Amino acid sequence: MxxxxxxxxxxxxxxxxxxxxxxxxxxxxxxxxxxxxxxxxxxxxxxxxxxxxxxxxxxxxxxxxxxxxxxxxxxxxxxGMFEQFVESNVDVRDSQLFVRVGGEGPPVLLLHGHPRTSATWHRVAPRLVEAGFQVVCPDLRGYGRSSKPEPTPDHSAHSKRATAQDMLGLMNHLGHEQFALAGHDRGSYSALRLALDYPSAVSKLALLDCIPISEHLARANASFATNWWHWFFYAQPEIPERVITADPDSWYQGDPAIMGQENYNEWRQAVRNPETIRAMLEDYRAGLTIDREHEEADRTAEKTLQMPLLVLWSLRDDLEMLYGNPLDIWKDWASDLRGHGVDSRHHMAEEAPDELATTLINFF
Structure with a gap:
């Protein structure tokens, strides 16, 4: 039958x-x-x-x-999604992380962006498994099914350093002292922090739709403020929570035809949780404060990335429009550097999974 x-x-x-x-x-x-x-x-x-x-x-x-x-x-x-992956909840430091793990071979850690969950990798992660990697896809702290820390006045509970420590603890828990790492959007900032704070743990680093937060803010002209206004709106106390929770579906505007139905369902459930919305906003509040301070301290100390760096950006998004070739900015942060644009809108793991997976496989 x-x-x-x-x-x-x-x-x-x-x-x-x-x-x-x-x-x-x-x-x-x-x-x-x-x-x-x-x-x-x-x-x-x-x-x-x-x-x-x-x-x-x-x-x-x-x-x-x-x-x-x-x-x-x-x-x-x-x-459906992640058929060959094991789902579990892992206690790491002060967090409980929801994580999907699949495959056997050299480990690869994939970090999602805002407002997605680990499900955003559902078209990319299986291809990496088929290529011989073990792939780890967690929900970042505050996102999806991972725990939601209480906000702190300095936003350190949602800082990229706190998330980086989560990810290092998770990979150590899984038995990996060193691993390849890729992050998209907000996840790319956590990936960058992990690579700067723990360079021996990261063999290769891929950053998608990313330049450092401090580099964005150093170039914050009228064009940036107009196109990336949400950074400053999300940083306001209390008001964004009230606006977004009133109608999260309209605010975030996911599309199951593009995302895939199961990915969309998981995302939609997450963004309807007021605690998740608050945590995601705290991610942005940390970005403009403590995360920026950490990056500026790195620049003052002339700290750079020690591992090979791949930078990819969506050609139908606005990063190149704002700054030209992003690699020109990254030259001050890494010496072993390569990258190119991807024919996609912002969520390249969902819209250009074949090109992205092939590029990551060849790099890792």
Whole structure:
């Protein structure tokens, strides 16, 4: 029987029910874990067939709710994002991070931007796995399903340094002392901070749609203020929370046709959470204050990136319009530098996944 993905099986002689299937997997530290997947099962009557599950999953009869005496099981796991990835919650420092991990091989850490979650990588991460990497996709602190720290007066709880420490702790927890790293948008600032603070941990660094926060602010003319006004609006106390929570769907304007339905659903659930909105705004407030101070201290100390750096920017976004070739700015931050534009709007992992994945594979 051909069972379409995401639909229950149809059979004229069967009763239908939804069950949970326990799938035995292994997480990177080799501790056994069970992941629950929603599936559909058919009870086929009048056939003397063995009780054999399909699709190579381990079926537990104790997981079936209702129905006794099943004689034949027809199973199709719902196909969707990150099918070969393990999802878990990891306690790191003062945070609990939601993380997806897939594949075996050299580790790669992917950091999403605003207002996305780790699901934004759903078209890129599997390609990296196929190329022989182990891929780690967390929700940043405050975002998605990761914990939401209480704001602090100096915004340090949402600083890029705090996020960088989270990410280093996560990768150490997974058994990786060194790893390749890519970050997009707000995630790129956390990736930059991690590479500056812990250079021995990062083998190669890819920054997407990014120049340092301090470089943006040093060039903050009327064009920047007009195009990136949201930086300064988000920095205001309380007002952005009231405006955005009134109608987050209209404010953020996601599109399932572009994002992919499951990615869109996950994103939409996240941005409807007032605690997530507050945490994302704190990310921006930290950017204009403590994060800027950290970057300016690095420049005063003449600290630069020690690892190879790849810079990619979306050609249908405004980074090149504002600054010309971003590599000209990065020359003061890294000596081993390369990069180019990508034919995409801002969210290149969703809109240009093939080009992005190929470029990252070749670089890493």
């Amino acid at each position: 051909n069972i379409p993905a995401g639909q229950p099986p149809q059979h004229p002689m069967s009763n239908r029910m939804q069950i949970f299937v326990a799938v035995k997997v292994r997480i990177p530290n080799n501790e056994p874990a069970l992941r629950l997947k929603t599936c559909w099962v058919c009870e086929t009557r009048g056939q003397n067939t063995p009780n054999a599950p399909s699709a190579g999953v381990e079926m537990r009869k104790s997981g079936v709710r209702q129905g006794i005496g099943l004689r034949h099981w027809l199973v199709r796991q719902d196909e």
